[in-house]
Structure formats: structure tokens, C-alpha cells
Amino acid sequence: MTQRDDFNALTTSATLADVARAAGVGESTASRVLRGKGAVSERTRAKVQAAADKLAYVPNRLAGNLASTGSNLVGIIIPSLTNIVFPDFLRGANQVLEAHGHQSVIAVSEYEAEREERLIASVLSWRPAGLILVGLDHTEGAKALLRASGTRLVEVYDTDGVGLDRLVGFSNRQAGAVAARHLIGRGYRRIGYVGHRIHLDIRAVKRFEGFEGALREAGLSVVAQEIGTGTSSVEAGREGLKRLLAQGIEIDACYFSNDDMALGGYFHCLSHGIQIPNQLAIFGHNGLDLARFAPQPLSSIRTPRAAMGEVAARMVLGQEQAKLIDIGFELLEGGTT
Amino acid sequence: MTQRDDFNALTTSATLADVARAAGVGESTASRVLRGKGAVSERTRAKVQAAADKLAYVPNRLAGNLASTGSNLVGIIIPSLTNIVFPDFLRGANQVLEAHGHQSVIAVSEYEAEREERLIASVLSWRPAGLILVGLDHTEGAKALLRASGTRLVEVYDTDGVGLDRLVGFSNRQAGAVAARHLIGRGYRRIGYVGHRIHLDIRAVKRFEGFEGALREAGLSVVAQEIGTGTSSVEAGREGLKRLLAQGIEIDACYFSNDDMALGGYFHCLSHGIQIPNQLAIFGHNGLDLARFAPQPLSSIRTPRAAMGEVAARMVLGQEQAKLIDIGFELLEGGTT
């Protein structure tokens, strides 16, 4: 198994002028043919196309977009790639964008607002057709940049607040409340919570707030909680529930900051012979596919991530009238509650 | 909750010339300050910086890169976003690229070679600094494009074959063989296989080939198999194992095309009271975190996806001498075999 060495031989790629010369036409004619716009006779069209093929011409969009002011790039800045939910979102967005000839520039903020601001500046320097951000919380500097740029902006994942331009998502607060009411409705009264590095994941905080609020309305409260210091993961959920139970406070149900965490809790119970849901009920958030096919499907809130990506993409392309779309969520009454 | 309307007011963003004028210096001086290269006196530096800040200047990289020929974009084309392994890879790559001031343009081929070719052309039109592709199998047209472009190319995930330029990955064939030898070593003899839409996932095919080869060396063979028609998922794995067992052929171990599938199989066994590993052993591929924290950690092959992303990024930036790096994999002797 050896690698070849003749790749990357000096190559200067052909320009539009090269194609035009080879086809014996003017630059603008060649341009018209290759972009498929403007009237061109069939005969010249064929000539130009042949020349382009022969030269393996790849248009230079740097030049094209500079000349026509405005690119077909769409920037997408997500908080993380470790949790499948953002790739799910990307998939939906990307599908629509690609179908409309747009390309995504993706950046990852790691849940840090300052980093997000830097990334926004970086992405804006490509003069994108639009920008998609997750959540409503951005630095003042970021907001100023966005406003000054005039780029179409779509914020996603969170409708608990006011967005800057367009917005598609769901209410995390309500999702938390729905989770709480579900548990209450099933008769659970001593409810615990296991969360992850919560100070950074603002939406998880909002869910918890909504959860607590609904408990309070029912005269209840979270009787024990355990907040991890790292990102969410199956491991963190498993550890979290273990520590929560070690507190010695009796609970009959546990709400987790998301499905990864909840699955960890579920695994902990399986390992330790804790009966689900009789001894302990488990509730997550996101409705991950993988948790739906556990022996007992995880009770959770299904968030339409890919659909949200599609809507966000359509919004960013200016194909949606509404400035605000609440895409909702769905209660999954699984077998763990 | 209402959306504001004053966003996207007509804004023409400031140009370098605007900044230069506002600072009372020449364009090239302003350019030097803002790029931080070239000697500039502290006094003018401050003036220019102040002007840029005041105007909320965001450089236009379309123009910048056009002028300097060559962008700081790196194209990454992956087969899919539904399986966490590619986001894992992206995360590693993205981290290194961002640290070096590069931006990733990401596209998804859905395992279709023709689509990959289109995406390559599309990405090349941005004159990226480099390109990362998954696997070694590309259309002739794609290869021609890549060769003609002279862009630095890194192929990843597969060393069972010869790459076009740079290459980092591991041998899927060997991974399959290691899995087989592990099962054989543990005494399993009647081995089944559950796979997914295998004609598209060439690397899964290679793993299976390696697996079968190692069985053959031991005088064994796969006694029953079930290949799904869709993409890999927990559900497909669960269904697959169910159908496999329904065939009525007795097996004592099952190899799955990856961990998602294997986890599905694991869940099936839990649901149906099949003792693992006594009645049935389960082996996956990828070493997903979430499967490591199941009651019985899934036996699997851990692939260093994020590390591979980092190496690929370094290669694409020209920071690696080697043209070929086998990054290996690790046998995870879990509790399911």
C-alpha cells in the first residue's frame, strides 16, 4: 500500500477567459452559457460547453460572488457536535440548502458566546446569503455585527424570548412543564433531577425552569438534584443518577436534562436491578431514535430537529413568510414512566 | 412574544477604502493594519483600528482571497450526518482547522458517488486551501476534477486501497478480522451477521470481508446473515437480529455492521430475555461512548474518529510529513462477548 506522488502537480485552473478563447466567443457569452442565464444560440452554447468540459473548467465563485455581490453560502453556527441533536438539525438544513444550490459553512461555538461572536465575524466575512444561529443569547458585539451586516438571520431551537430577525424553534420552558405534568399525571411525587454543565446550556436551564414551575403549580418541588460539571453524555447521566441516589433522598421519578443523560440513568437502573418504572421513573428530552428502541422506550419529549433545520433553511432563503415559527414538540409516553 | 421588524434595515457594509479614508491613511496601510502584517507605526495602527471599529468593518474575504489567490476554506465531504461517527470526525477536524484560522465548508454525499462528485465541484469553486473526503472510492469525474484543481486532498477512514494524495485512516478489513478472531478466541463457533444497506457503505463491506476471511482461516464461516435495506440504526439492528433469529439457524454470536446496529441487537436480547453473552454474544464496531456505559459494555472496535479528524486537518494544512498514516483502532473487550 503505497501512496502515489504525482498528485498535485503544478496546475493552474482554467478561467472563464480561457474557456471563451477556446470556444472562440466573448467572455460574457461564455459566462451566460455556463450560468445558464441569458439568451444564447444553441450552437454557441454547445461550443462553450465543449470547451469548458475539455478544460475541466471550475468557476471561481470568489470572483463570481464578488462581482455580483452576494454569495450562495449560508453560515450555520451550532454549539456542539458531540450531541447528535445538532447534526440532526444540520441534516435538515443542509438538505434544503443543497437543493437550492446553497452551501453551508459550519462552525462550532462550544457553547461559548465569545467564540460565537468571533465565528460570526469570520462567517460574515464571506458575505453569506444568510446565517443560522442556535438560541437567542449572543454577545452585544455579535448583535452589532449582525445588525450592521444586514444578513438575513435565523435563530433556532428556542422561542422563550425575542429573536433578532427570524426565529424557529420551540419553547424549552413549555417542554419542561409538559415533562413535569406528565410525571405528576402518572402519580409521581418525589421527583429528582440530573443535569449537565448547566450554566452553559441555556436551553437546558429553561427546561428545568419550566419543569420546576409546573411542579410548583402542583404544590411540588424537585426534592433532589445532581448537576454534572461536564457536557451531557450517557456516562454523565449514569454517574449523575448514581450520585443522586447516594444522597439518600427518596425519589420515585427522575427528570434528566436530555436523552443522553437519561439513557445513562436507565443503564444505571438496569445494572443495579432498579425496576423501571415501578421503583424509579425516568424522563429525558429530545426523543432520540436510539432511546426509542430500548427494551422500555424512554419517555421523553421528541423535538423535531431535522424539520426545524428545514424550516430554518427555508427562512434563511426567504421562502417563509412568517418571522416566527413555533415548531412544537411531542410528548413521548414511553415505558420508563 | 413578538418579533422585531427593524432588523435588516438597508445596510451597506464598510469597505477597506472607507476605513482608510476615515483613518486618513492609504488603502494599503489600512490593509496592513487589519491583517497585522507588514510594518506599521503604532500611531497609524491605532488610528486605523479605531476607524475600523467605529465602522464595524468586516473584511470581505471574497475580495481578499480573490486578490491573494487561495482561501482559508477547507472543504469536508462526509457520507452522512445521521450516524454520530462523522460528526465526531468533524469535531476533531474542525478544532484543528479553527485553531489555524481556517473555516470548514461541509457537504454531505449521502453515500452517493455522483452526488459526491457534484459536491466536490461545488466546493472546489471556492478555491479551498484543501479538501477532505471520506473513503477511497470516487467517480472518475471526481478524480479528474481533483487532479486538475491541484488542491491538497486528504482521504480518511480507509486504508484498504491506494489514495489519491494524502491518506489517514485504518484498515476496515483488519478491523473485521480482529473482531472475528476475538469471537473465535472466546470460543464462539456459530456466528451470524447483521448488516445495513451494505452496497453503499463500502467500508462496512470491507469489514465484513475481513471478518469472513478470518473466520475462513479458522475453518469457520458466517452461518446466517441478515442485511437490512436502509441505513444503519438501532431500530434496524434490533429488527435485523430479530429476523436473523427467526431464520431458525442456531448461532452463539452475532457480528453487527456497527455499534448502532449492535445496540439494537443488544436491546432485542434484553427485551426477550436472551442472556448475553451466554446465549448470544454481540460484537459491534466504532466503540461509541454510549454503548460503553450499557449494563454490559458493548464489545466493539474503537475507532479514533476525532483523532483522525485532527490528523486529517493537520495533513490538509501541510503540517504532516507523512502521506499515509494508519491511525489504527482498538479492540474493546466488553461484556457482551
Added chain:
DNA sequence: TCAGGAATTGGCAGCGCTGCCAAACTCTGC
């Protein structure tokens, strides 16, 4: 004080493409 060299600075020609406009065709119908 002044030559000589270093440190700064500005001007301007492109990078490859698109958009506009005028020029050159082609076709009508009379």
C-alpha cells in the same frame, strides 16, 4: 549638517467574474 539606510506609507494594477450597454446580427412584413 548631511548622506545613507531603514522604516513607513501610498498608488495602482490586477485577481476572475458579472452586469450593463452598445454593436452586430437575424428575421419579419410590406
Added chain:
DNA sequence: GCAGAGTTTGGCAGCGCTGCCAATTCCTGA
């Protein structure tokens, strides 16, 4: 055969920036 209207074509000025080179200013030390 020709005006008039349509269809096709080519020329060229930018888009906003960088890279080069020349011009200017600022220091040296003698």
C-alpha cells in the same frame, strides 16, 4: 430591397482586496 423589431453577441468597468514598487519620512553616525 428595406425599415423595424427582435435576438445574440462582445467590450469593458467595476466588485474589494492584496502585492508590488516607488515615494516619503525618520533615523543613524560622521
